[in-house]
Amino acid sequence: MTFSAKRWREDFPILRPSAKGRWVYLDSAATTQKPEAVLRAVDDYYRRYNANVHRGVYRIAAEATERYEEARQRVARFIGGDPRGLIFTRNTSEAINLVAYAWGLDNLKEGDAILVTAAEHHSNLVPWQLVAKRTGARLRVIPLDEEGHLDLSQLPELLEGVKMVALGHASNVLGTVNPVEEVIRAAHEKGALVLLDAAQSVPRMPVDVKALDCDFLAFSGHKMLAPMGIGVLWGKPEILEKMAPFLGGGEMIGRVEWEGSTWREIPWKFEAGTPNVGGAIGLLAAVDYLEKVGMAAIARREEELGQLMARRLRELPGVVVYGPRGQRTGIVAFNVEGVHPHDVSQILDEEGVAIRAGHHCCQPLHRLLQAGSSCRASVYLYNDEEDVDRLVAAVQKVREVFRVPG
Numbered sequence: 001m002t003f004s005a006k007r008w009r010e011d012f013p014i015l016r017p018s019a020k021g022r023w024v025y026l027d028s029a030a031t032t033q034k035p036e037a038v039l040r041a042v043d044d045y046y047r048r049y050n051a052n053v054h055r056g057v058y059r060i061a062a063e064a065t066e067r068y069e070e071a072r073q074r075v076a077r078f079i080g081g082d083p084r085g086l087i088f089t090r091n092t093s094e095a096i097n098l099v100a101y102a103w104g105l106d107n108l109k110e111g112d113a114i115l116v117t118a119a120e121h122h123s124n125l126v127p128w129q130l131v132a133k134r135t136g137a138r139l140r141v142i143p144l145d146e147e148g149h150l151d152l153s154q155l156p157e158l159l160e161g162v163k164m165v166a167l168g169h170a171s172n173v174l175g176t177v178n179p180v181e182e183v184i185r186a187a188h189e190k191g192a193l194v195l196l197d198a199a200q201s202v203p204r205m206p207v208d209v210k211a212l213d214c215d216f217l218a219f220s221g222h223k224m225l226a227p228m229g230i231g232v233l234w235g236k237p238e239i240l241e242k243m244a245p246f247l248g249g250g251e252m253i254g255r256v257e258w259e260g261s262t263w264r265e266i267p268w269k270f271e272a273g274t275p276n277v278g279g280a281i282g283l284l285a286a287v288d289y290l291e292k293v294g295m296a297a298i299a300r301r302e303e304e305l306g307q308l309m310a311r312r313l314r315e316l317p318g319v320v321v322y323g324p325r326g327q328r329t330g331i332v333a334f335n336v337e338g339v340h341p342h343d344v345s346q347i348l349d350e351e352g353v354a355i356r357a358g359h360h361c362c363q364p365l366h367r368l369l370q371a372g373s374s375c376r377a378s379v380y381l382y383n384d385e386e387d388v389d390r391l392v393a394a395v396q397k398v399r400e401v402f403r404v405p406g
């Protein structure tokens with residue numbers, strides 16, 4: 001069966017053509033657009049059964065609780081994990097901070113190391129820097145090769161004394177997918193835990209935490225069709241059970257005395273205060289939608305369009321494309337020689353093409369690429385070859401306006 005982006009696009013009100021023609025959205029790595037099914041699910045919750053969860057004993061409170069907990073079960077199944085390990089957070093950043101603080105403060109000490117990669121998003125770097133400072137642990141970095149793949153030749157040495165490996169599953173700049181299975185196996189042999197920043201993988205490819213055997217996995221709903229403000233930390237229940245809470249408050253307690261308190265069982269121990277019920281219900285609808293499209297089909301499509309974009313952009317004189325020539329996701333970062341990414345992005349916007357310009361929360365990686373910033377085009381299930389044509393034509397226009405030689 002051929003993949004019909006045109007068919008899926010019809011489900012996204014924001015992507016419908018206006019009188020000025022069709023607008024091309026190529027910034028899904030930052031956040032995806034939302035289909036009718038997700039908008040309807042959230043709207044239905046607020047219109048029909050808005051109530052706080054786990055508290056009220058009236059009809060709509062029971063319905064809200066049931067749907068919220070159903071969302072937990074469905075999202076856990078989507079990633080192949082035990083639902084007791086699925087904690088709703090605001091986003092990937094909060095999920096990583098939860099582990100960095102709740103696990104890190106009690107398990108890291110002077111002399112320990114935390115291993116990250118040179119391509120990390122600030123969200124999977126800064127929390128570890130903060131906790132390293134508090135505990136005396138040190139940060140160590142897995143380098144990249146010329147194409148942006150992880151250079152694992154020194155992995156055994158790099159893993160010495162490491163207690164936590166925190167690595168991105170798929171890069172938000174280079175379009176690479178890291179060989180995380182190999183890193184997880186090697187880390188476990190040395191007794192280290194592994195957290196995967198899956199912000200760019202869970203939306204784009206099948207991910208199974210059991211098969212991967214990762215200890216923690218973090219991702220954001222808004223990058224996979226769901227509303228903003230809902231994210232997930234999944235952790236192995238036996239590890240989460242031993243961890244102290246991250247935030248204190250209502251919902252997460254067992255018994256509260258003046259002298260101290262006891263905690264609810266996981267996952268609720270890690271969900272202090274009123275959760276984002278509408279967001280979780282939106283994420284449930286998003287997961288339903290993604291399964292209808294098929295994650296394997298999405299991954300194939302991403303790769304096809306990613307390869308096509310990278311190849312077509314590389315053909316343009318004066319355009320530098322970062323990342324591998326081979327297998328990649330549908331995220332492509334590039335620069336037009338002598339033109340600031342903000343100027344590129346502005347001209348593209350005038351041509352009806354939306355891309356991202358900046359350092360994409362990866363300053364250390366951009367320094368490695370010897371670029372202060374870059375342009376980034378990223379596709380999702382609603383994009384097709386015509387969108388790539390529009391991108392390439394708009395970049396051509398940039399070359400003409402700025403008289404880029406070639």
Ligand SMILES: Cc1ncc(COP(=O)(O)O)c(C=O)c1O
Nearest residue numbers: 091092093121123172197199220
């Ligand atoms: C690889 C990666 N990690 C983490 C994040 C942070 O996600 P959020 O801003 O939703 O917390 C992003 C988002 O840009 C990302 O691409």
